[in-house]
Amino acid sequence: MLRIAVSWLLSFAALKSATFRYSMSRPIQARIDLSALQNNLRVARRLASARIMAVIKADAYGHGLLRTAAALSEAEGFALLDVRDAVALREAGFRQTLLLLEGFFAADELPLFAEYDLSSVIHSPQQLAMLDAFPRRNALQVWLKINTGMNRLGFAPEQVPAVMEKLKSHPAIREVTLMTHFSHADEPEGVAEQLELFKGLTAAYRAPRSLANSAALLRFPATHGEWVRPGIMLYGASPFADTSAQQLGLQPVMTLSSELISVRELKAGDRVGYAGLFRADRAMRIGTVACGYADGYPRPAATGTPILVNGQRTRTLGRVSMDMLAVDLSEIDDAAIGSKVVLWGEGMPVEEVARAAGTISYELLSALTTRVPVIAA
Numbered sequence: 133m134l135r136i137a138v139s140w141l142l143s144f145a146a147l148k149s150a151t152f153r154y155s156m157s158r159p160i161q162a163r164i165d166l167s168a169l170q171n172n173l174r175v176a177r178r179l180a181s182a183r184i185m186a187v188i189k190a191d192a193y194g195h196g197l198l199r200t201a202a203a204l205s206e207a208e209g210f211a212l213l214d215v216r217d218a219v220a221l222r223e224a225g226f227r228q229t230l231l232l233l234e235g236f237f238a239a240d241e242l243p244l245f246a247e248y249d250l251s252s253v254i255h256s257p258q259q260l261a262m263l264d265a266f267p268r269r270n271a272l273q274v275w276l277k278i279n280t281g282m283n284r285l286g287f288a289p290e291q292v293p294a295v296m297e298k299l300k301s302h303p304a305i306r307e308v309t310l311m312t313h314f315s316h317a318d319e320p321e322g323v324a325e326q327l328e329l330f331k332g333l334t335a336a337y338r339a340p341r342s343l344a345n346s347a348a349l350l351r352f353p354a355t356h357g358e359w360v361r362p363g364i365m366l367y368g369a370s371p372f373a374d375t376s377a378q379q380l381g382l383q384p385v386m387t388l389s390s391e392l393i394s395v396r397e398l399k400a401g402d403r404v405g406y407a408g409l410f411r412a413d414r415a416m417r418i419g420t421v422a423c424g425y426a427d428g429y430p431r432p433a434a435t436g437t438p439i440l441v442n443g444q445r446t447r448t449l450g451r452v453s454m455d456m457l458a459v460d461l462s463e464i465d466d467a468a469i470g471s472k473v474v475l476w477g478e479g480m481p482v483e484e485v486a487r488a489a490g491t492i493s494y495e496l497l498s499a500l501t502t503r504v505p506v507i508a509a
């Protein structure tokens with residue numbers, strides 16, 4: 133209990149300090165647009181007439197657990213990974229369904245699940261055995277995870293009937309929801325194969341169903357069931373390579389911004405940054421931005437990664453340093469020390485930066501580091 137109380141206090145302290153900023157501090161900041169979160173939840177609501185399990189794992193994809201949950205309080209549930217976070221949400225007064233996506237890891241967590249009314253994914257025979265040793269009647273709600281092709285977690289199709297029988301008659305279990313997770317919902321291959329398998333396996337049972345991540349929610353109404361589980365779309369990023377967040381009606385929630393802290397002229401042949409990876413082929417003007425990989429900006433982002441300076445699109449130059457990166461100011465005549473730079477967010481889709489860095493928006497958002505001050509508005 134002490135550990136829980138302390139971690140709750142710490143997250144509360146983090147929430148408070150996050151809203152505070154020295155006027156003369158390093159200019160980087162991440163602004164969290166709470167109304168954009170609400171807009172994106174409405175988009176999900178319009179598309180799916182199912183209950184919404186907002187996925188807030190990984191500190192709400194880097195946006196802050198408690199402030200995100202508060203902004204999404206219209207959601208019927210929250211999905212997360214760390215039981216301490218779930219307890220923190222309960223203690224903060226959230227009454228929604230709280231689902232632990234990897235369930236419990238040891239039998240001694242079960243009393244906590246019962247005490248705080250936490251729902252657990254059940255994906256393995258080991259977890260079933262732990263349940264058998266738990267004496268409380270009707271204490272737990274479980275989500276039976278079926279492996280329909282992702283091959284990450286879940287019971288194999290042929291195990292489902294026996295597991296379902298066991299759970300339905302288990303004295304500790306109050307309700308079973310049937311779930312699976314798609315491996316291809318964001319790609320042309322889609323969900324057909326996994327959806328058919330799931331439907332066949334679950335046709336005989338009267339139980340709520342949950343299948344859809346953001347991509348399935350957005351593209352495949354047949355997957356909606358009783359609970360949808362959107363994550364990335366709530367944060368305003370598109371799960372698809374061929375459709376932008378804007379086209380989907382989503383608004384970016386996190387805007388990572390900073391300023392130019394240095395501006396200089398290069399001569400033809402001058403090189404920039406570690407290893408001199410960028411070499412000017414003509415005289416040009418460049419700037420240095422107070423943002424580097426220790427802030428969470430991806431180091432693999434090479435010359436040409438899109439970035440906004442004074443609201444105009446330009447490109448990064450050379451290698452990203454720990455605390456700084458370089459930008460091309462050739463076309464931005466009014467750029468000067470103090471000019472605003474948007475690394476991603478409003479006007480600069482995080483998906484584009486992610487693509488240039490060979491990764492996905494999920495990784496960039498959730499990798500924001502704690503030294504970046506967060507302003508929620």
Ligand SMILES: *Cc1c(COP(=O)(O)O)cnc(C)c1O
Nearest residue numbers: 187313345346347361362363364
């Ligand atoms: C992360 C996760 C989601 C949300 O996925 P998005 O692609 O972010 O919408 C849904 N379900 C499960 C089981 C997950 O692990």
